[in-house]
Amino acid sequence: MAQLKYPIGIQTFEKIRSEGYVYVDKTDLIYRLTHGSSIYHFLSRPQGKGTDGAAGCIARR
DSSP, rough: OOOOOTTTOOOHHHHHHHHTOOOOOOOOHHHHHHHHSSSHHHOOOOTOOOOOOHHHHOOOO
């Protein structure tokens, strides 16, 4: 079984894709979250960490 490479500290999408790092596309999840029937959503993040990229995109919507 191959060991997965996590993009810790990698800042560019191009490098993540070209060098074989793990990438999880959350596009469909974000769409369902923003277009669902509920008007309330709780997006948690680990204490002391920066805002998750996905949460940042939703906040700017």
